[in-house]
Amino acid sequence: MFSRTLSRVKKYPVVYFLFKLFLFAVLIFMLDYGIGSLLRHFYFTQKSGFQYLTTYSMEQTEAKLLVFGSSRANHHYIPDTLEKYSNSSCYNVGRNGASVFYHLAVLKSILKRYTPEAIILDFTRIELEERASSYERMAALLPYYKDHPEIRSIIELRSKYERIKLLSEIYPYNSTIFSIIVGNMTFNKKRKEDFKGYVPLKTTMDSLGKGVLKEEKEAGLDSLKVNAYREFLLLCKESNIKLTVVCSPYAYKAEGSGVSLLTGQKIAKENGIEFLNYSEDSKFINNFNLFTDKNHLNYKGAEIFSQIIGERLTK
Amino acid sequence: MLFNSIHFIFFFVIVTTLYFVLPYRLRWFLLLVSSCYFYMAFVPVYILILGFTIVIDYFAGILIEKSEGRKRKFYLIISLIANIGVLAVFKYYNFINDNLTFLLQEFGIDNPIPYLSILLPIGLSFHTFQAMSYTIEVYRGHQAAERNFGIYSLYVMFYPQLVAGPIERPQNLLYQFRKKFDFDYDRVVDGLKLMLWGMFKKVVIADRLAIYVDSVYNNPYQHHGISFALATFFFAFQIYCDFSGYSDIAIGAARVMGFKLMTNFNRPYFSRNISEFWKRWHISLSTWFKDYLYISLGGNKVSIPRWYFNLFIVFLISGLWHGANWTFIIWGALNGFYLVFAIATRKFRDKLNKLSGIDRVPWLNQTFQILTAFVLTCFAWIFFRANNVSEAFHIVSEIAKFNGPVFYDSISVISFTVLCVVMLLLVELKMEYYKGKFSFFNNRNVIVRYMSYATLIIILLLMGVFDGGQFIYFQF
Known part of the structure; x- marks a missing residue:
């Protein structure tokens, strides 16, 4: 019956083509759904690694003091040290390569569950500059698109076709398969001690790194980032969270006009929020022993800086 | 677009x-x-x-x-x-x-x-x-x-x-x-298959390799010799997959509508010498220069020094065609030099082969020739990829030292990158030496055929770089 129908359809090449295309689409849909569901399951069963830290930040932490930011936040603020000063629980939700879009999305997810008492938002020198990588790195949020409607509008900023791409069940887990495997292994949990989100950097800047202290060329302001930053500040204000925006230390002095930093300070001031600028602090600038690379403090530097911030917060 | x-x-x-x-x-x-x-x-x-x-x-x-x-x-x-x-x-x-x-x-x-x-x-x-x-x-x-x-x-x-x-x-x-051109089922499917393969080469392989290559080549004073050697090796495959991937999509898209465009790549890294490489790489440009410049200059129907000059100048201009930068001119000049050197030393190399006895072991001889051509091509690619001439020479000097440590951002990135090169090499090896054997995409069994296309699409979704940049050759 089927083969007779098929041979009859074969006489009409367009119909035959569309029929085969339909069969192929069904096969792809089934594979996509099956593999995507499997990846989803194992993504959320991870017990270590940076993806686990994001899930924990968005869905589990109930710490009273939270640290938001990029890799600089992740490596610069030690929750144990901050806890000593603030006498409250602390968690570092910073993530490598995260931009203000990521910070806003995580904050929105957290506010759906509970309201922290205080937040430190680490602000980089290029935080509000226009950079394509900021949108690419938002891929870290894709696995949460389905269950977190509050962050969908942020994820959709990635591209106008993002919704279409997200029809695929595999797409949110694109390029994550190796991390998912490693994150589910017990050896990785043993290997990577959990310091409440903080990831220490153990190396010190070598002579090769010192030779290249040039910053990336300054780009213009990204209006979408400026809006996201404003929204972050307003959300904290409306939720009565004590927010402090901090630009943590760099190993070198900035070049360019510093338009991003100035705008960040201006918006914070407009909203009555404290902005602490340690980017060129004399304790850290050119003190390469305290850095792993030009942008990141090592654990020695992070210890000193966390104490400074802890003292400042108690004032 | x-x-x-x-x-x-x-x-x-x-x-x-x-x-x-x-x-x-x-x-x-x-x-x-x-x-x-x-x-x-x-x-x-x-x-x-x-x-x-x-x-x-x-x-x-x-x-x-x-x-x-x-x-x-x-x-x-x-x-x-x-x-x-x-x-x-x-x-x-x-x-x-x-x-x-x-x-x-x-x-x-x-x-x-x-x-x-x-x-x-x-x-x-x-x-x-x-x-x-x-x-x-x-x-x-x-x-x-x-x-x-x-x-x-x-x-x-x-x-x-x-x-x-x-x-x-x-x-x-x-x-x-x-x-x-009427709607022809086989032709349309062939075109779509070629487009899918081109997309795979671009999105899965080229853009994946680009992550490592860009990290190293864009920060040349922060890396060491082995990282540069690895990045150059990856770049050879990146540029091949980027450009041949584009050509496959172009030829496939035209094929679906009935148009037949010329073949642009023919597994160039299996070339046994640089001359063969240029018959397999960017064929439409190589033949353009041959037809309209090399032959107009007299080709090889002139005195030997003039013939060498013709070859060299064609490659120098080909370098300039690729971009307004001294790096491209050096890249073109290097390729010109390779060709002239190969012609000038042919007799001597033949003698050397006979003396060493390598020509009596064809597979070894062929492997040696392919590897030599590949290494020479990679050396030229350093100049093609480097951001400027001084960085290119810095990279060459670092590779000569061949010291470590090897840079890798994360295990995940390097694993994907290596996997990509292995996948490509397996497919290219099959197409070069085992044509007609182990056929997946043209297998008689419809299930094998369908699963092959489906696997390609699933790998594309799993490992493709969807935020990848534009095609390298767009800038030329």
């Missing part, structure tokens, strides 16, 4: 459907309008530049055909000046000015000539060369001048090969715009 975008998928489906729905006589018009839209999706205003050369070459073609003697040559020269002039202004003006400034500074003089603040129109070198091949072929009497302005415009603007080739000849393409 990038081939590796959702925008293109919509565009392709709509244009192809309309193509088969419309009556034959309207199809060229549809293709012309859609090609304009395709080009204008980049920088709309640059279509005016394209329009300028199209008008000049269209009339030049007719005038060349109508004229005789010196006049024919005059019209050809007008056309060539217009085309090369556009290239000179948009591609080489600032480069020449830069070098002039440097030279004048040596004598303490300020350069009074201003810089032009312009972006290079996408694919300028490709469509300019295609346009030039038309007037040259009309001049040589190999092609009748096209009277239909729309069809001539389509010859230059045909969207699949508009921005990165293959650079077609008028004899191969123009007549196809008047042919009636």
